[in-house]
Amino acid sequence: MTTTTSDNSPSRPASIDAATIERAPRTPLVDALLECLRAGFDPEQDPPRTSTAVPSGQLLLMPSATSSWVGTKLVTLAPENPGRGLPLIQGTYVLFDGLTLAPHSLLDGAALTTLRTAAVSLLALRLLASEPPRRAVVIGTGVQAAAHVDALLECTGVEHIDVVGRRPGAATPLLQAARDAGRTARELSPAEVNTVTGADVVVCATSSATPLFGADLLDERTTVLAIGSYQPTTTELEPALVGRSQVVVESIGSALREAGDVLIARDAGLMDIADLVTLAALATGDVAPDPTRPRIFKGTGMAWQDLVCAGAIAPQSCQRPTPSTAVTT
Structure with a gap:
């Protein structure tokens, strides 16, 4: 036909x-x-x-x-x-x-895929941020990290971006994009990842199977966009951080299939799946962002x-x- x-x-x-x-x-x-x-x-x-x-x-x-x-x-x-x-x-x-x-x-x-992943992160940030973000930390230097830098520059008032990468010089294109947009930026090594403290937004866009920074480094001002891991056995975030944060997912079903950051924290007894919030619930106003603790968006990507x-x-x-x-x- x-x-x-x-x-x-x-x-x-x-x-x-x-x-x-x-x-x-x-x-x-x-x-x-x-x-x-x-x-x-x-x-x-x-x-x-x-x-x-x-x-x-x-x-x-x-x-x-x-x-x-x-x-x-x-x-x-x-x-x-x-x-x-x-x-x-x-x-x-x-x-x-x-x-x-x-x-x-x-x-x-x-x-x-690259464009929509950053767009979904921007939606989560729009719905979760307690204040307009001014300082961002992006962990990773690959395609998704670059896409998130571009998205933050285009759609938010971020004034400064720290980029954390494993290989010296890998962050150069991301830093240049920020400077070309009139923002300040600097490259940091993984040993300097404690710079996440005080950041308004932290983007985790790596292939790491283990946590990127300590559980006690973030407070209630920070929104975390965790989009790097997509398998049930890997996590970019400390389970203790997940346990003390408001955690937002694309759907409960997809999180139970693929979101290792969530599943590992659950298996450690640090969080209850019933406490997860969906993007849809935030979008419709059924649930409000919690300004008293860190807020985490965990994304693995969905067809819709x-x-x-x-x-x-x-x-x-x-x-x-x-x-x-x-x-x-």
């Missing part, structure tokens, strides 16, 4: 490349995510990501749907690719019209976030005929 446009010719999805996605302004994405949750979308009903073993690695599938859009992200993980000079992770996002289910666009999957961001980017990035409901077989 082939979907047709109003002139009876088959519709072809537009292609949106990484450069176009990277240029997308972030505030409209944050607004779209917030609007989706306030309109009643329930992330608990979002299908979990599935993984299929293939001869050269894994194929991951992340579908989601709203009344406006239907889509799925197809991601491959090829362990031998780095040795070939190719990315470990590659992917494509396929977006369909929500009414006609006609293909609308194909988006670069890696760029979309890709869908909302793709749906916000695609109409602005391509002009194509609106498909009708006519079909040919």
Whole structure:
């Protein structure tokens, strides 16, 4: 069955490349995510990501749907690719019209993931910060760390950013981005990570399997955005810090599947899953941020976030005929 446009010719999805996605302004994405949750979308009903073993690695599938859009992200993980000079992770996002289910666009999957992860973090910060953030600490120097620096510079009033990295010089592009935006910035080593004390926002964007800093270094002024770990056996945060903080997750189900920061604290008897707060509950006002203790957003990424961001980017990035409901077989 082939979907047709109003002139009876088959519709072809537009292609949106990484450069176009990277240029997308972030505030409209944050607004779209917030609007989706306030309109009643329930992330608990979002299908979990599935993984299929293939001869050269894994194929991951992340579908989601709203009344406006239907889509799925197809991601491959090829362990031998780095040795070939190719990315470990590659992917494509396929977006369909929500009414006609006609293909609308194909988006670069890696760029979309990077952009939406930072957008979700910005949403959490908007909902959780007790005061507009002025000083940020970003732990990590990879793609997500850079994306979060860019997001903080574009969408907040952050005046100073400390970047903590393992390799000397790795933070240089992130520092330059901050300075080019008229902010101050400095590079710190892991031995200087106690600089998190007094920060308004701390971004944890590493592949570390163990905690990055001590549990007693943060107070009630700090919002933590923990987005690096995504397996149930790894954590960037001390369980004791998780236990004494207000912890916000994308959904209870996804946290129980993938959020090691939460699960390890629970297994240590330091927190109760019943105390978790969801982004949706914050967005709708059912729960308020707690200004008396640190606030942690733990994100692992969900399919509905890709869908909302793709749906916000695609109409602005391509002009194509609106498909009708006519079909040919």
